[in-house]
Amino acid sequence: MTEPIIRLSGIDKFYGDFQALYDVNAEIQKGEFFSLLGPSGCGKTTLLRTIAGFEDVSKGTVEIAGQSMEDVPANKRPTNMVFQSYAIFPHMTVAENVAYGLKARKMPKDQIATEVSAALKMVGLAGYGDRASHALSGGQRQRVALARALVLKPKVLLLDEPLSALDKKMREQMQSELRHLQRAVGITFILVTHDQEEALTMSDRIAVMFDGRIGQLASPQELYRRPVNRKVAEFIGVMNFLDVSYTAGANGAFDCDINGLGQVTVPAEQAPGGVDASVTAGVRPEMLTILSGENTRTEREAAGTVSDVYYFGDMTYYDVKLDGVDKPVTISMRNTAGRTVLGRDDRARVGWGAESVLLLK
Amino acid sequence: MNPSKWFKFYIAIFLVFLYAPALLLPVFAFNDSSIVAFPLKGFTFNWFKVLWETEALHASAKNSLIIALSTAVIATTLGTLAARASARYKFPGQKGVMGFIMIPLVLPEIIVGVSLLVVILQLGFDLSLWSIVLGHVLICTPFCVAILSSAFLNLDQSLEEASFDLGQTKFATFWLVTMPLVLPGIVSSMLISFTISLDEFIIAFFLAGTEPTLPVYIWGQLRFPQKLPSLMALGTVLLVLSMTLLATAEYFRRRSARKTGIEDAGGFL
Numbered sequence: 001m002t003e004p005i006i007r008l009s010g011i012d013k014f015y016g017d018f019q020a021l022y023d024v025n026a027e028i029q030k031g032e033f034f035s036l037l038g039p040s041g042c043g044k045t046t047l048l049r050t051i052a053g054f055e056d057v058s059k060g061t062v063e064i065a066g067q068s069m070e071d072v073p074a075n076k077r078p079t080n081m082v083f084q085s086y087a088i089f090p091h092m093t094v095a096e097n098v099a100y101g102l103k104a105r106k107m108p109k110d111q112i113a114t115e116v117s118a119a120l121k122m123v124g125l126a127g128y129g130d131r132a133s134h135a136l137s138g139g140q141r142q143r144v145a146l147a148r149a150l151v152l153k154p155k156v157l158l159l160d161e162p163l164s165a166l167d168k169k170m171r172e173q174m175q176s177e178l179r180h181l182q183r184a185v186g187i188t189f190i191l192v193t194h195d196q197e198e199a200l201t202m203s204d205r206i207a208v209m210f211d212g213r214i215g216q217l218a219s220p221q222e223l224y225r226r227p228v229n230r231k232v233a234e235f236i237g238v239m240n241f242l243d244v245s246y247t248a249g250a251n252g253a254f255d256c257d258i259n260g261l262g263q264v265t266v267p268a269e270q271a272p273g274g275v276d277a278s279v280t281a282g283v284r285p286e287m288l289t290i291l292s293g294e295n296t297r298t299e300r301e302a303a304g305t306v307s308d309v310y311y312f313g314d315m316t317y318y319d320v321k322l323d324g325v326d327k328p329v330t331i332s333m334r335n336t337a338g339r340t341v342l343g344r345d346d347r348a349r350v351g352w353g354a355e356s357v358l359l360l361k
Numbered sequence: 362m363n364p365s366k367w368f369k370f371y372i373a374i375f376l377v378f379l380y381a382p383a384l385l386l387p388v389f390a391f392n393d394s395s396i397v398a399f400p401l402k403g404f405t406f407n408w409f410k411v412l413w414e415t416e417a418l419h420a421s422a423k424n425s426l427i428i429a430l431s432t433a434v435i436a437t438t439l440g441t442l443a444a445r446a447s448a449r450y451k452f453p454g455q456k457g458v459m460g461f462i463m464i465p466l467v468l469p470e471i472i473v474g475v476s477l478l479v480v481i482l483q484l485g486f487d488l489s490l491w492s493i494v495l496g497h498v499l500i501c502t503p504f505c506v507a508i509l510s511s512a513f514l515n516l517d518q519s520l521e522e523a524s525f526d527l528g529q530t531k532f533a534t535f536w537l538v539t540m541p542l543v544l545p546g547i548v549s550s551m552l553i554s555f556t557i558s559l560d561e562f563i564i565a566f567f568l569a570g571t572e573p574t575l576p577v578y579i580w581g582q583l584r585f586p587q588k589l590p591s592l593m594a595l596g597t598v599l600l601v602l603s604m605t606l607l608a609t610a611e612y613f614r615r616r617s618a619r620k621t622g623i624e625d626a627g628g629f630l
Contacts, residue, residue: 089523
């Protein structure tokens with residue numbers, strides 16, 4: 001593996017008596033789209049600001065491109081930031097905003113002009129240079145902020161919840177634009193977000209943070225399919241939890257008896273965080289199937305009663321009370337041709353298999 | 362008359378009582394008679410000429426200008442520090458401290474004047490222009506803090522961080538980002554405190570030693586009826602000056618609001 005562009009080692013951060021970060025360790029690779037995901041107050045923005053140099057670390061080191069950033073102030077670091085509020089200078093035009101960092105570097109004027117117009121073109125704002133920046137829309141401000149940071153060709157671009165101020169449609173558009181932009185410039189992006197969908201669709205890797213700690217650092221697929229504990233599993237997507245009792249079986253597998261589903265042997269890799277007495281069985285909604293008359297191919301079968309139906313057109317979400325379980329489980333089904341949609345209080349045959357189940361602490 | 366007509370009538374009466382006396386100043390300033398009474402006798406610039414030729418008046422005008430300028434600079438500097446501190450930092454006793462700074466807004470000036478007089482004399486200092494500046498700074502600072510607080514509160518903290526992040530030094534950030542965005546507030550604060558100090562009478566009256574300010578001089582001249590028309594002329598000059606300054610201050614305040622893209626939330630005019 002090549003030298004990481006950013007290495008975070010053993011970072012603690014205190015604000016007085018309050019500890020915001022606990023022993024954070026991570027390596028971020030060059031050219032990676034990396035996300036810090038977590039609920040508000042989990043320390044993800046604090047971590048981003050320690051990388052940018054706006055916050056000191058209380059313990060541990062931040063290394064960028066192999067160099068320790070201790071005593072390197074924000075204005076000397078090879079990082080640039082896109083702020084949540086965009087922080088566009090309101091008393092300057094769009095072009096003056098984008099040229100701001102280049103002027104600080106004392107670049108010759110004609111070269112600045114070339115760079116600025118190239119940067120504006122890159123973010124789709126060609127010809128907007130003379131606009132007053134306070135008259136821009138949210139999406140346009142976002143693009144100016146991106147151009148202003150990227151024009152400096154930083155080693156790492158830091159993005160602090162850049163899409164949270166945009167409406168849904170604009171947000172989805174900017175998500176794909178950001179991804180394309182990142183691939184085009186090849187710069188490492190670190191994105192802070194509380195939106196798990198945003199993190200899943202955009203990132204190469206994600207660090208999920210809770211209470212100042214990294215809960216899991218993995219690719220989107222791995223996070224979704226192999227969450228290391230209940231907390232991560234609940235935060236990423238929807239997860240049903242069922243009580244389970246287990247005994248250790250052959251090859252590190254677990255012989256389980258799952259409340260409402262039945263008996264099954266779960267291979268070791270489906271208990272990514274290990275097991276202990278607190279373990280529960282986690283089942284994703286799409287890992288269960290509602291079996292209808294003609295479609296009965298399944299590894300195992302359980303039974304229950306439909307307690308609620310949410311029809312979305314392409315999908316139907318069922319709340320099903322498995323026999324012997326009070327809390328309903330959510331099951332999602334694609335509404336493919338010929339599939340009948342069940343109604344409330346219908347009896348349902350639920351198909352599942354060993355692959356459907358995760359054991360989570 | 363229906364209620365809305367009554368209301369209009371009330372407004373008309375209100376405005377007449379408020380502004381008619383002030384409008385009499387210019388009327389009699391140009392009246393060619395030493396008696397301030399109707400009917401008007403004729404048009405003259407004579408009273409302005411008298412003003413021009415009165416030495417004592419020039420001295421007091423100079424005193425007033427020195428005091429007003431010093432007050433504007435000192436009160437705005439103090440106001441900038443207080444406003445920046447309260448807008449940006451959280452510190453123990455913040456609300457209490459800010460409250461005490463604002464109290465002179467509602468404190469009767471006569472109390473400020475008398476108590477300052479007692480303190481200054483007890484401390485063994487002589488009364489001078491600076492004792493008046495002291496009193497004026499006290500009553501002007503709350504206005505400066507009020508104006509500058511909104512300027513600093515409207516300044517997004519991440520703007521300064523962004524400038525630093527883009528490679529500028531902290532010093533350059535202050536001049537390139539912070540100052541341009543709060544400058545209209547600073548100008549407006551200086552103009553308001555200048556105007557307040559220029560017009561102020563009670564504190565100046567108590568704390569003036571041998572050097573009277575313009576309002577104190579005017580009050581002294583009111584004993585001589587034959588000087589009344591020239592005082593009307595002087596009043597006219599002051600009226601025009603004050604209104605110009607206030608309008609300028611308001612212009613800067615609005616420009617500041619527009620530049621930072623916030624809704625105009627009313628002001629002094």
